[in-house]
Amino acid sequence: EADIYQTPRYLVIGTGKKITLECSQTMGHDKMYWYQQDPGMELHLIHYSYGVNSTEKGDLSSESTVSRIRTEHFPLTLESARPSHTSQYLCASSEYERGGADTQYFGPGTRLTVL
Amino acid sequence: SQQGEEDPQALSIQEGENATMNCSYKTSINNLQWYRQNSGRGLVHLILIRSNEREKHSGRLRVTLDTSKKSSSLLITASRAADTASYFCATERTGANSKLTFGKGITLSVRP
Numbered sequence: 597e598a599d600i601y602q603t604p605r606y607l608v609i610g611t612g613k614k615i616t617l618e619c620s621q622t623m624g625h626d627k628m629y630w631y632q633q634d635p636g637m638e639l640h641l642i643h644y645s646y647g648v649n650s651t652e653k654g655d656l657s658s659e660s661t662v663s664r665i666r667t668e669h670f671p672l673t674l675e676s677a678r679p680s681h682t683s684q685y686l687c688a689s690s691e692y693e694r695g696g697a698d699t700q701y702f703g704p705g706t707r708l709t710v711l
Numbered sequence: 712s713q714q715g716e717e718d719p720q721a722l723s724i725q726e727g728e729n730a731t732m733n734c735s736y737k738t739s740i741n742n743l744q745w746y747r748q749n750s751g752r753g754l755v756h757l758i759l760i761r762s763n764e765r766e767k768h769s770g771r772l773r774v775t776l777d778t779s780k781k782s783s784s785l786l787i788t789a790s791r792a793a794d795t796a797s798y799f800c801a802t803e804r805t806g807a808n809s810k811l812t813f814g815k816g817i818t819l820s821v822r823p
Contacts, residue, residue, distance in 0.1 A: 602753075637815060637816075638799075638814060639813040641810060655812075684751075686753055686754070688753075688754075697741070697742050697761070700754075702746075
């Protein structure tokens with residue numbers, strides 16, 4: 597089991613609410629990622645960070661925002677949730693292995709439902 | 712367009728049989744990785760093969776890579792019911808600070 601944690605595991609909220617999905621890792625990894633995954637479908641990278649104070653948007657446009665103030669913590673925020681945000685959100689972290697391979701360690705995910 | 716595409720999309724086999732899953736990709740890569748996802752959980756890294764390698768083994772897993780065909784296969788031998796999961800291939804493209812690109816995944820069901 598990887599030392600990467602996500603809370604909450606499940607969240608059901610109403611439209612318009614502000615939410616923050618938490619992700620933390622104790623492995624000291626510099627790189628962290630957020631993916632969005634709909635049931636039975638591929639992962640879409642929505643945000644990533646290569647270190648403290650570094651954040652970038654991923655391949656899939658997302659209305660969410662992220663911050664990276666501490667190495668171990670990479671929260672994702674939705675200012676105003678909508679039903680289209682209903683999905684599973686996966687957090688991951690990695691560090692380069694010798695030879696440059698990027699092996700990622702995933703948290704258990706947060707299943708978000710917006711009513 | 713996707714970098715990695717797995718084939719088949721779903722596979723159902725009997726316990727004890729071998730499971731073969733394929734992945735094709737489009738651009739040059741540094742390495743290709745296979746991940747497993749149990750229902751409702753995060754992904755777990757299984758095995759990595761670098762672009763200069765042709766075959767790797769890890770326990771009951773065997774992965775091959777053919778860079779000329781831009782394809783990889785994952786073989787699980789002597790499958791068990793506990794192998795039931797979704798399997799994803801992910802490619803790390805060549806270039807600085809490249810990120811992993813995941814395919815859509817293969818759903819494997821192993822019947823007891």
